[in-house]
Amino acid sequence: MRKSVFTVLGHVTLGTLILAGANSALAADPAQVARGKIIFKDWCAPCHGAGMKGHAGTMALGVKYHGSLPAELSKRTDLTPEMIDFFLRNGVSIMPPFRPTEVTVSDEKDLIAYLTRNSK
Numbered sequence: 001m002r003k004s005v006f007t008v009l010g011h012v013t014l015g016t017l018i019l020a021g022a023n024s025a026l027a028a029d030p031a032q033v034a035r036g037k038i039i040f041k042d043w044c045a046p047c048h049g050a051g052m053k054g055h056a057g058t059m060a061l062g063v064k065y066h067g068s069l070p071a072e073l074s075k076r077t078d079l080t081p082e083m084i085d086f087f088l089r090n091g092v093s094i095m096p097p098f099r100p101t102e103v104t105v106s107d108e109k110d111l112i113a114y115l116t117r118n119s120k
């Protein structure tokens with residue numbers, strides 16, 4: 001019970017952050033983008049790094065989009081804060097869900113700034 005209340009509150013807070021993130025994506029703060037790049041390297045690049053070999057995420061997305069979108073997540077220009085939040089917290093296939101104790105709410109903001117830096 002306590003946990004579900006916490007979860008609901010977490011989502012409300014996150015919703016607010018995502019809205020703030022969506023606005024700031026237009027003019028991403030360079031310091032935030034730089035921090036996000038480090039978070040990406042730590043937590044995401046083992047699977048979403050450059051090259052198909054040994055990078056399960058890059059390989060899966062390469063097959064899934066078949067060249068219509070970059071296989072490398074950090075080269076995408078279509079990612080939205082909502083989409084990143086969804087996959088980050090829920091996981092997909094072999095991608096684990098990341099808890100806020102691992103990738104904090106503040107880390108997530110930086111990560112979103114990095115991954116949406118080129119989004120239109």
Ligand code: HEC
Pocket residue numbers: 040043044045046047048056057058060061064073083084087088092093094095096098103111
């Ligand atoms: C253990 C490997 C692994 C790690 C670590 C990982 N991912 Fe993934 N991720 C995947 C795989 C595989 C897919 C594609 C799954 C599919 O669609 O079948 C994926 C898909 C995604 C997608 C959906 C992209 C799309 O267009 O469908 C997003 C967004 C994403 N990952 C973000 C992240 C972020 C952010 C991190 C770091 C916090 C991360 N991933 C860490 C393996 C991983």
